[in-house]
Amino acid sequence: MRYLVFGLTLLVFGGCQRDLEPAGPLLSDLYGNFRVLEPLTVSATQVNFETGEQVHFSARMSILIDWQIEITGRTSGAVKRITGKSRSIELTNSRWLGETTQFPTFGLESCDVMLTFKDQTDTLRSTIEVTGKRVLDAIVLDNFETGISGTWVPFVQTGAEMKFRIDSTPPLAEGKQYYKMGGTVNWDWLKGMLTLNAAAYNSTAGFGLPNNAASVYFNGIYRQRANLNNGIILLQFREDDNGDGTFNQANEDMWAIEIRPGAIWELKSTRYVDLVALENGAPSAPKGNGVHEPHKLLRVDMLFLGNPTSGYTECDMDLLAFSINQPVQP
Template sequence: MQFRSKYLVAGLGLAFFIAGCERDLTPDGPSLSDLYGTFKVKTALESSRAQVDFSAGQSVYFTAETSIATDFVLEIKGRTSGAVKRITGKSRTLDVSNALWQGETSQFPTFQTEVCDVQLTFPGYSDTLTTEVTVTGKRVVEATILDDFEGGISPSWTKFIQSGANMQFNIQTAPPLAEGSKYFRLGGTVGWDWLIGMYEMPKANMNGGAGFQLSNDAEKVFFNGVFRQMAGLDNAIILLQLREDDNGDGTYSEGSEDLWAVEIRPESAWELMSFKYSDLVTLVNGAVSAAIGNGLHEPEKLHRLSILFLANPSSGYAQCDADMLAFTENAPLAL
């Protein structure tokens, strides 16, 4: 009996050891079937709704299922606009958690009211799934819009344009477009000065004189714009300047109140750029310098916004396009 009990204890110990090992070997990552299973499509690609009105706050998501977890690329393309939204991930299933579309774009222009073709592909596999969805209402931009140029150039701007050659400060409609059907072109040659032209928006011209009405938290305020530079050129600089009325006397005192700035050097393709207000710096001749005023980023005290179009006078013709200039709060602009 003593001999038997020793083996019984040993057997029980071995059983607990094996059970413990089985628990420890349970993978936290992908299952073996995902790693080594055979790929096949189990359910077709479908949309949660056939029509979606983004202007009413609606959204749409897409569903599909495969036999194993795999990389996927979901591409939505507008038939009229050519706009593209891409969603990527890795999963066995597509659902509202990983395939939700709220009307934003990945590749300009933005979507219009139009039929959109939806395609689901799996890198490494030949299967392609398709469906379509109709946009009946465009996505509403949640922002303080300075100008989207759809109605021409806003009368809130004041301007100064040099008397150079081939000066172009006008509305354009030729594709490729960014947001909407119009954008603003800045171009010209000025052989004696870096400044080609400048547009400014004073506080008094915003919201019936009430100003920009921005948050007092610089961490939450973003300046946004969509920009591009003429293909083949790289000499243009868009200088954004924001002047604050630090002492609250209703004016900006040059040399004693804060002037924040950022240089923008666009690429040849349309790009949405966003700049957090708290990240803006003081620039003197393009170099970061000490703050001029109290050194505090105070968006609620913004007195004047300036957009200067610059180029080295020896570099010849310069040209950039701009669209959807806007302030947002809590997050960068999404288009």
């Protein structure tokens, strides 16, 4: 029996020590006073994104807190926001590679940097000079900076107030120009369209896209004229399933996506594998082999549509591009 007493004593005074992190949020984060322990600093006063430079920010706070860094271009009005919840701001959570959160994209300009904290009045400020624009990692079909690319085949319907042209009136999206589409066609849904054949684009089958449809994104920046909501941008992607160099709509796949833009510029990125077959706007069975094969992409069509009874229709678009592995980040 003395062994039992010994064993019990051992358990009582030697219960397993367990190295456990505290449960839940730290009380010091919830009830400690907020203070900025180290002020906001920027890793460089000038940054050239074109040459691959990057910039990050640093600060240290007394408690875990939601924070936001807002970078605003003084000339363009472009805005980049970086948010986080931490006790310190450092390289890992505040790196800026020149991307934009709120269009337009940043130009070569001075930028104001503002750091704010949730439920706190403290605001920390700094500045940074952009000396080189970010280079997009994407297969750009067109960004309309030099007009409409000659490889597009445009079509404009007969109608009133038809506007299918390059425009540079602010607000801008990417760069200094975008493509404006508008008009009244009271007898047809189609107002106009642009067609881009892969062969004309870069003489490469499938626009040089890989065959993994899950890794390919189609991107575009769109907006619709304020107070209008009748514009539809229909993007069609025709595949050459049988490899004969032509598209036959009876037995080859045509994937599509409908976009109904809002009133402000917005980047829409769609994975190629998520494109669907549409017939009169409704999902339908694909006509070809039913397999998403971006490397067999033969042609891209951009159709601008609007209900003929709805009157004037107007949408703008910019930066039509494919990207690989992730959405394009202008």
